[in-house]
Amino acid sequence: MKIVTSDQVEPRPPGPRLPAEVTSFVGRRHEVAEVKRRLSISRLVTLCGVGGVGKTRLAIRVGVLVRRAFPDGVWLVDLAAVTDPGALVPAVCAALRLDDVPARPPLQALIDHVRGCHALLILDNCEHLLSDAARLAEALLRSCPRLRILATSRQALGITGEQILWVPSLPVTGLSVTGSDTGPGADTGIVAGDAVRLFAERAEAVVPGFTLTEDNRETVERICRRLDALPLAIELAAIRLRALSVHQLLARLDDRFRL
Structure with missing residues (x-):
């Protein structure tokens, strides 16, 4: 029988690992x-x-x-x-x-x-x-x-x-994208909430070169609001940019959760 003294602690087996994050964590x-x-x-x-x-x-x-x-x-x-x-x-x-x-x-x-x-x-x-x-x-x-x-x-x-x-939905407006941030829209001075930043980052992953600009920011904000600024819905919608523009995506969001 193995005896463990008071100053000798039996080592525990390593605990399960947390799943690795495969995408960036935005906001929160x-x-x-x-x-x-x-x-x-x-x-x-x-x-x-x-x-x-x-x-x-x-x-x-x-x-x-x-x-x-x-x-x-x-x-x-x-x-x-x-x-x-x-x-x-x-x-x-x-x-x-x-x-x-x-x-x-x-x-x-x-x-x-x-x-x-x-x-x-x-x-x-x-x-x-x-x-x-x-x-x-x-x-x-x-x-x-x-x-x-x-x-x-x-x-x-x-x-x-x-x-x-x-846990609330992500804010759509209110944060300035500055040099301390990374991803689409960084260093542009565009004011964007976490919901918009999440959409932009996921959009860039499926459409290389996608950038949040003053021309598309309002459309992206409207998309996020239509989706109640829910992160899962935003990520699923961003994937559709493989086949649609942001303006086309917004136009089809009347049937938002089916899309």
Whole structure:
């Protein structure tokens, strides 16, 4: 039997990695700072908002920025495909690489696995398992004093100690594109909100040379407003520039979400 003394800590296996960001993260400076602040004072923070508003991307971004504060890792559990409440705990176990679960109940095995961990658990897409996700979060927080949870959901989990941050749509106007920014429109002095900047950056990726100008800025703003400034809708619309101009895209947005 291997004996671990008080001054010799058994090394933990490396935690799951967060998915790499394959596109630039645009805006959300206030939200990022606020989530970090709330995580510093609360053990459960829930990002709430409508579908497509960017809750997952914000949670992952925060996870990347704070991971040094959690020596045992930042773990992401995507619950979008989990439809059976009975599969919730096994899904978390799988994400945490707890594959060899002994004869104990899965929840107890999970608690024992993370009990001493100083870690951040991101529970993503909780809305369709709201009550079960709430019970799981409460059980983990009660039994694992160094664990913190960042959840994303269209509704709050509704448990004691939860800090709720509603994630808004991106602003369409109000920010000046300056030399400190990168991407289409930088160094032009064009005033553009984060929604417009997101559209311009994604448009440049599919149409090399696309630039935000005074001639197309108003059209892009109107496109973003038609899409309620939702990041997912904006990114999907920008892809259509492979076949359409921004003016043609705007003209077809009467049936916006179908497009």
